[in-house]
Amino acid sequence: MIRIEGVNKIYNEGTAQAFDALKSINMQVNKGELIILSGVSGSGKSTLLSLIAGLDKPSSGKIIVNGELISKLPDLHASAYRAETVGVIFQHFNLLESLSVQENVMVPLINSGLGLSVIKEMTQKSMKMSVIEHKATQQISLLSGGEKQRCAIARALVHEPKLILCDEPTANLDRANSLKFIEILHSLHKMGKTIIVATHDPLFEELDFVSKVIAMEDGSIV
Ligand SMILES: Nc1ncnc2c1ncn2[C@@H]1O[C@H](COP(=O)(O)OP(=O)(O)OP(=O)(O)O)[C@@H](O)[C@H]1O
Ligand SMILES: [Mg+2]
Secondary structure (H helix, E strand, C coil): CEEEEEEEEEEEECCCCCEEEEEEEEEEECCCEEEEEECCCCCCHHHHHHHHHCCCCCEEEEEECCCCEHHHHCCCHHHHHHHHHHEEEECCCCCCCCCCCHHHHHHHHHHCCCCCHHHHHHHHHHHCCCCCCCCCCEEEHHCCCCHHHHHHHHHHHHCCCCCEEEEEECCCCCCCHHHHHHHHHHHHHHCCCCEEEEEHHHHHHHHHCEEEEEEEEECCEE
């Protein structure tokens, strides 16, 4: 599903502040795998996820997802790739605080060309799967941290992406909410989704459905 070949990422390339954030990364992820990306702060996990998500481009090397060379996609095609294939879950949720849960969850479908009844149906389904359906009409600013995270999950899943990328998804959650998150991840895994989670949460080390742990250090895979 994902092939990464000789990927380098240099921030501020060509300036005195140039920084090698990723160095000669090679990795392969098969369809349906759940990959844990581990490594200390600054090792390059978020950088790698943003390249796979098509949010940024490598300085050199290739990233191929579903047979498509996404490292070379022009911006317009990159956003189409994200809209079709990728769901991203961040540590800080990135929700629109003044809107309701269901409005936030709908956002990725707004430019999809789908009819309103289909959009409502998909939104409902995703909220149900993410155990946040009971708060559908509540404003984000009135939710608990765990509920915000589950709303963010619903938004990431609403367009039914094949690939789900999670960046420190449990960093702001207590143990009970982290375990709920892991339960949702498990059901996504059973559905055959390909999932990459960047985390240093020890809870993920104990999971029996993890396919592979990839450890990063100083921009390299170790
Ligand atoms: N836009 C940027 N410009 C310059 N340097 C950057 C930029 N983004 C990240 N870096 C640097 O690249 C390195 C890798 O950052 P990255 O965010 O990928 O690490 P991380 O493994 O996700 O860390 P954390 O666990 O703290 O989230 C860090 O040293 C960071 O300072
Ligand atoms: Mg990070």
